[in-house]
Amino acid sequence: MRASLIQIEVDPDESVESRRVRAGSLVREQRGSDLVVLPELWPVGAFAFESFGTEAEPLEGPTFEAMSAAALDAGVWLHAGSIVERDPDGPLYNTSLIFSPDGELARTYRKIHRFGFDKGEAVLMSAGDELVTLTLPETKVGVATCYDLRFPELFRALVDAGAQTLVIPAGWPARRRAHWSLLARARAVENQTYVLACGTAGTHAGVEQAGYSVVVDPWGEVLAEAGAAEEVLTVDLDMARVAKTREEFPALKDRVLGR
Numbered sequence: 001m002r003a004s005l006i007q008i009e010v011d012p013d014e015s016v017e018s019r020r021v022r023a024g025s026l027v028r029e030q031r032g033s034d035l036v037v038l039p040e041l042w043p044v045g046a047f048a049f050e051s052f053g054t055e056a057e058p059l060e061g062p063t064f065e066a067m068s069a070a071a072l073d074a075g076v077w078l079h080a081g082s083i084v085e086r087d088p089d090g091p092l093y094n095t096s097l098i099f100s101p102d103g104e105l106a107r108t109y110r111k112i113h114r115f116g117f118d119k120g121e122a123v124l125m126s127a128g129d130e131l132v133t134l135t136l137p138e139t140k141v142g143v144a145t146c147y148d149l150r151f152p153e154l155f156r157a158l159v160d161a162g163a164q165t166l167v168i169p170a171g172w173p174a175r176r177r178a179h180w181s182l183l184a185r186a187r188a189v190e191n192q193t194y195v196l197a198c199g200t201a202g203t204h205a206g207v208e209q210a211g212y213s214v215v216v217d218p219w220g221e222v223l224a225e226a227g228a229a230e231e232v233l234t235v236d237l238d239m240a241r242v243a244k245t246r247e248e249f250p251a252l253k254d255r256v257l258g259r
């Protein structure tokens with residue numbers, strides 16, 4: 001399975017509309033990949049809290065339209081990262097959109113763990129409460145978003161639901177890049193899954209983004225890692241490695257708690 005992670009730059013001097021067009025072109029360039037991933041809140045920026053209200057979109061808004069068309073044109077499964085979704089009843093959610101190669105919406109995922117403690121996303125957004133997996137031709141995917149990465153119980157629940165590949169769009173800040181890289185590998189090792197973790201590049205709202213998107217195999221080896229700037233990572237994944245790793249080193253079978 002070929003996967004491409006688009007570590008797009010979120011530049012506050014670029015309009016959201018221009019970035020949407022650019023993201024669409026970047027997705028179309030990945031024709032030949034099976035799965036393409038964009039990061040968290042790339043239209044507006046994960047730390048641009050003051051724009052969340054003004055840039056919020058209905059689920060089937062402009063980002064949905066642009067990404068559905070791009071998935072169809074490229075003929076790829078597209079995890080289009082997340083948008084600020086305005087629910088018809090009013091609340092905002094950090095909602096991921098996943099499209100099939102025919103441009104149809106296959107899944108949505110509302111971020112469960114909201115970042116910011118007593119400010120930012122934690123107060124502006126509502127929390128999702130649903131685990132999301134998706135069966136692709138080659139693998140079963142479990143999804144999570146950014147701060148979710150710090151909560152191993154979510155990933156264990158996704159693995160119990162059959163996930164073999166964890167896809168994690170993020171807008172992780174550079175200040176905590178060491179945590180990002182460590183946690184992405186930890187999630188792969190402890191769950192014996194592939195991890196595709198796709199962050200943003202650039203600086204917005206005064207927050208430098210980490211970049212360093214990474215693809216980790218089920219043994220915890222880093223297969224590909226981006227730098228800090230905008231970049232597309234393309235990796236070929238041998239999906240048999242998940243079952244093989246779990247057979248050869250069956251630690252998941254030795255769980256005592258939480259089964």
Ligand SMILES: O=C([O-])CC(=O)C(=O)O
Binds near residue numbers: 114115146171172173
């Ligand atoms: O922004 C987020 O969701 C995550 C984040 O900064 C962190 O966990 O350090």
